[in-house]
Amino acid sequence: MYKKKFLSFQTEVKQLLHLMINSLYSNREIFIRELISNAVDACDKLHYNALNNDALYEGDQNLFIEIEVNNKNNILVIRDNGIGMTKEEVISNLGTIAKSGTADFLAKLSEQQKKDAKLIGQFGVGFYSAFIVSSEVTVRTRLAGTKFKNGTQWYSKGEGEFSIEPLMLNKHGTEIILKLKNNAKEFSEEYKIKEIIKKYSDHINIPVKMITVQNSKIKDKYGKNLPTWLSVNEANALWKKNKNEISDDEYKNFYKHITNDYMEPLTWSHNKVEGNLEYTSLLYLPSRAPIDIYQKEGIRGLKLYVQRIFIMDNIDQFLPIYLRFIKGVIDSNDLSINVSREILQKNPQVEKIKSALTKRVLDMFNKLAKDEKNYQKFFDQFGSILKEGLSEDYVNHANIASLLRFYTTYNDKHIQNQTLDNYISRMKEGQHKIYYVVSDSFKSACNSPHIEIFRKKGIEVLLLVDRIDEWVMMNHLTEFKNKKFSDISKGDLDLGNIEDDKEKKNLIEHTKSKENLISRIKKVLGDRVADVRFTHRLVDSPACIVISEKDMGFQMRRIMEAANQILPNTKPIFEINPQHLIIIKLEKNIDQKFNDLIEVLFNQAILAKGGTLEDPVNYIKRINNLLLNDSI
Known part of the structure; x- marks a missing residue:
């Protein structure tokens, strides 16, 4: 003792x-x-x-x-x-x-x-x-x-x-x-x-x-x-009562009891299923994400009861991982009271319940979407997690895509409140693609040089700034309702039938008449670029860089490199605006200043795209030298 x-x-x-x-x-x-x-x-x-x-x-x-x-x-x-x-x-x-x-x-x-x-x-x-x-x-x-x-x-x-x-x-x-x-x-x-x-x-x-x-x-x-x-x-047991006998306050208090969350849930779904499978579910959508939502070891899942007997806490087998923020109770009449987590993973009944509950949750989201204010609260908290479902849940892929909300150039508001259906309804006549740009922040996306031509022509662009966005778009959201997605910072500019023939013609003429300028720029940049070419995608900016359709963007590369992934080197294409005053004056410059200006324009284009500079100190020195000297 x-x-x-x-x-x-x-x-x-x-x-x-x-x-x-x-x-x-x-x-x-x-x-x-x-x-x-x-x-x-x-x-x-x-x-x-x-x-x-x-x-x-x-x-x-x-x-x-x-x-x-x-x-x-x-x-x-x-x-x-x-x-x-x-x-x-x-x-x-x-x-x-x-x-x-x-x-x-x-x-x-x-x-x-x-x-x-x-x-x-x-x-x-x-x-x-x-x-x-x-x-x-x-x-x-x-x-x-x-x-x-x-x-x-x-x-x-x-x-x-x-x-x-x-x-x-x-x-x-x-x-x-x-x-x-x-x-x-x-x-x-x-x-x-x-x-x-x-x-x-x-x-x-x-x-x-x-x-x-x-x-x-x-x-x-x-x-x-x-x-x-x-x-x-x-x-x-609240979930066993007829839902017509339960007040909203009782539902809310029960949520607080099972979650220890002082905030009220945004919404809930209470259902009893009878037939081949018999179970009752009471599912809640919290009003805010827990701080461990991105941690693999974070607490998630439902409380499992079998015939009102509590079996286990935090059971995540009944919902896919992208719905890990859903809380609640499931009470089954069909499972054994001796069920274990290992048995649940191999039980075909669990898979059927999981499929039904997943659809139930997505239906709950769709109903909530009719209340724009509360749906916005939901998406601000859980939108980036919902996007994971595009890679995990092929069966409900279209439903998940319709639930997403985006920043767009339609209103330039810092709020993700535009649906893909909204975008399609506003597409220009002759427009066949849904255009988007990926960036690190809302402001940098709004000011991206790649959207200048789209603003000029009144074509809407989705502004994607979540870390998961580029990965999702590259691999799991390539089209919506027969409209393909197009990253406007990759590959050749494709405006479909909205393309201006006069602009195309002018671009060809500039390319022919200024081959010497292109050659000089290529000589400065060397093997750091795949190509140098004129473009009409720019309006206010002198230059930008684009990458090929299959290459990763800077944002995705940083994520992969942070995970210690070895990636092949890729070379961007340097595009210049033949109408810009800096480019016009460059032709007349033949001294060292030409090299400095090209280096500065190239580095600026990398920064605007969201990349990082190999030698930022040298970039700053070039800027300072140009500021000390006369203008171009």
């Missing part, structure tokens, strides 16, 4: 407790929801583990959560008869933060954000919310199926350390005792706790009980009511 020990919190926990104690939560009552949610998880885990070992119940299969208040001593107690914890689990779960997302979150908060931040429950640290209202927290727990002497007591004032000591406990489960602060006495009032439970935890599938005298059906020999435990919540 070990003796009482004093241990220090992990650094991230200390930071978190500091934020908690300084009112990180704007709505203090949420701590009850967090602690009840943890208790529900403990009961669910016991239920699942007991499927193969009935002895874990220790003679009592009625799982519950109990809450006691003592307004005289300012005490609040929350206990459950769930799975409980070992000493090691207590130290690990209550002394450290295992989730990297929490540390990332803390690191990113500015001082002002730390003051204004609201809930942190979504980061999986709900237990620490107890310190918002408590000056002291005591946890007593014992793992189900272990001996009475294996209990553990954890105690802390939230000041950087905690104590841990052995304890004899007759019952398995966990009991949390909160010594409330003077400014939190309201949470020792029975009516207040009942109000909060009804608000946040009414439809969890475990009864939450409180001691009552007034409504007790048990009486003493004198006919007086005796204290008894009565359920405060409905304790009925």
